[in-house]
Amino acid sequence: MRYGFVGTGEITAAIVAGLSTAADPPEVFLSPRGRAVSARLAERFPNVRVCADNQDVLDHAPAIVLAVPAPVARDVLAELSFRPEHVLISATAGVPPERLRAWSAPAGAVVRSIPLPQATRRRSLTVMYPDNAVARELFTRVGGVLVPGDEAALDTFHGATAAFSAHLDYLGTIVDWMAARGVDPGAASAFVTHVFGELGSSLLERPDSLTVMSTRHTTPGGLNEQFRDDLRRDGVPDAVRRALDRDPGPGAGMTRQAGVFRRAR
Structure with missing residues (x-):
C-alpha cells in the first residue's frame, strides 16, 4: 500500500x-x-x-x-x-x-x-x-x-477530544500549586508528569471501567475522597458536561444538536 x-x-x-x-x-x-x-x-x-x-x-x-x-x-x-x-x-x-x-x-x-x-x-x-x-x-x-455505530457517534468522539488541553491545564494547575508552596517547579513537574503518566498506563492495562478504577484509588475518609467531593460540590463535573455540550461557534465548524456535537451543514 x-x-x-x-x-x-x-x-x-x-x-x-x-x-x-x-x-x-x-x-x-x-x-x-x-x-x-x-x-x-x-x-x-x-x-x-x-x-x-x-x-x-x-x-x-x-x-x-x-x-x-x-x-x-x-x-x-x-x-x-x-x-x-x-x-x-x-x-x-x-x-x-x-x-x-x-x-x-x-x-x-x-x-x-x-x-x-x-x-x-x-x-x-x-x-x-x-x-x-x-x-x-x-x-x-x-x-x-x-x-462507532453511526456518523453522530463519531461527532461525539470528536467532541470528547476537546478535553485534551483542559486536562493538561488541570495538571499544570497542580504543578503551579506545588511550586507556590515552595517545591522546585522542575521537581513538581517531574512528579506530576510521572504520577499521571503512570496512571494513564494503568488505565490501558486494566479492563475495569473508570468508575471502578476511581473507587480503587479512593480510601473512605482519605485525601482522594475529600478532593473529589470538593470538586463535585463546586460543580466541576457539571461544568465539564456544559463545556462539552456548548456550541463551539461558527469558526469551529461544529454545532450542538440535542446535546451532541454535529458538523455544521
Missing part, C-alpha cells in the same frame, strides 16, 4: 513516523504544504518522499489522508483530480461527509477519522467511520481502530 498525505501538520507527522518506524514501512508521499515538516520527515525516513504538489500526491497513492484546516479544505480539494480507486481518509474536523464526497468525486470512498498523536509510537486508538478496509489497514499499522 502507498499512502499520500495532503497537509503536513502534527497529526500527519505522527502517523508518518509510526508508519515509517515499523517493520517493512510502506511508501509515503507528502504534499509540500508545511514544507519544513515534510522535509524533516523525508530526511529522517527513506520511505518518505515530498511531492511537487498535492496532485502529485494523488498520482502516486490510492489512499489519501486529508489533514488540513477545515476552512481551507474545499479550496484544497477543488484543485485535485480524484479517481475512482482513491480512498479519501479525512483527518480534518468540521467538514460533513456529504461535502467531502462532493469535493472529492469521483473518489471511490470517503472515511472520516480521528487519529491521535500517539500514532507516532503506534499506539493511537483511531476512531473512524464508516468502516473501510484501506483506512483500517492504515490505522492498524499505527495502533488500533474503533468504528
